[in-house]
């Protein structure tokens with residue numbers, strides 16, 4: 001019996017395994033309110049208070065993901081609201097990335113020369129408390145996509161079709177994989193029909209929070225539109241259950257290369273051993289660590305933010321100490337629209353005549369011949 005089976009028997013005794021593994025059932029039974037959550041999780045007084053004082057950014061947790069939260073203090077912090085969210089700290093805003101000025105039509109962000117970010121839905125199966133787009137997501141009802149948003153997509157398709165420099169479309173949201181098979185098929189077919197779009201990327205947290213969504217039929221649909229890449233959001237090794245591992249393997253077996261994106265979070269994953277374990281678990285199921293992000297300064301997120309100097313230390317604890325494939329790129333998405341900037345420790349210490357002085361992973365300094373011409 002898996003952890004999820006034990007949890008289901010305890011809290012949903014009337015629900016058969018087949019129903020539990022139906023992703024629609026998971027979505028319609030998300031835990032959103034105080035009483036639903038309190039029935040399942042042992043809440044502290046502070047957690048109770050925060051749940052009772054919720055504002056516009058909703059709480060939603062799939063029953064599957066809730067099955068991990070009694071045992072994982074780390075994951076629990078990412079899903080349950082905190083009273084600290086009410087504190088507004090230095091530089092925090094509702095649109096920290098300054099996406100709105102780069103919005104060329106509703107939901108389409110064109111900041112970089114050859115690629116666009118396409119926000120297709122504002123719905124997620126579970127809401128992360130540190131969400132960069134908490135200004136947008138989860139506020140428009142309980143349905144992934146309405147007819148209104150499909151109308152809106154037409155403008156995005158037209159823009160992409162008329163800008164031949166766009167060779168990479170990043171489909172995100174919200175979580176696009178919460179949409180129906182038919183809608184995903186339609187969306188990918190429209191993007192694939194644009195000749196200059198070389199690659200399509202889909203950003204999703206579904207393999208971690210709703211792994212049963214990765215069905216054979218979904219994989220059959222996606223693989224019609226290759227090359228399609230997945231950018232998957234993972235936070236902590238506690239997420240790597242047998243269900244999630246199977247979802248990632250299905251993705252790889254469908255020929256979809258996937259990378260992981262992790263947000264560095266205080267008290268959740270700001271630890272070298274935790275990060276290393278997460279990256280190793282991901283590689284085992286053929287997900288390549290891609291980005292480690294500094295937590296964006298959204299309003300009320302100070303309690304999650306890790307000093308950049310510590311982030312650099314954490315990356316240094318990986319680089320050279322484990323497979324290069326296990327080392328993600330540490331990046332800050334600069335508030336106000338500066339875009340992603342890669343943060344690296346200074347490895348080049350200067351010159352000694354015709355030699356560069358370089359520091360290796362053991363912090364020894366080496367001389368490398370590099371004469372100035």
Ligand SMILES: *Cc1c(COP(=O)(O)O)cnc(C)c1O
Nearest residue numbers: 109110111112115116117170340
């Ligand atoms: C992150 C991001 C991308 C993709 O960046 P990559 O470094 O290519 O992964 C594209 N557009 C926007 C607006 C983004 O924020």
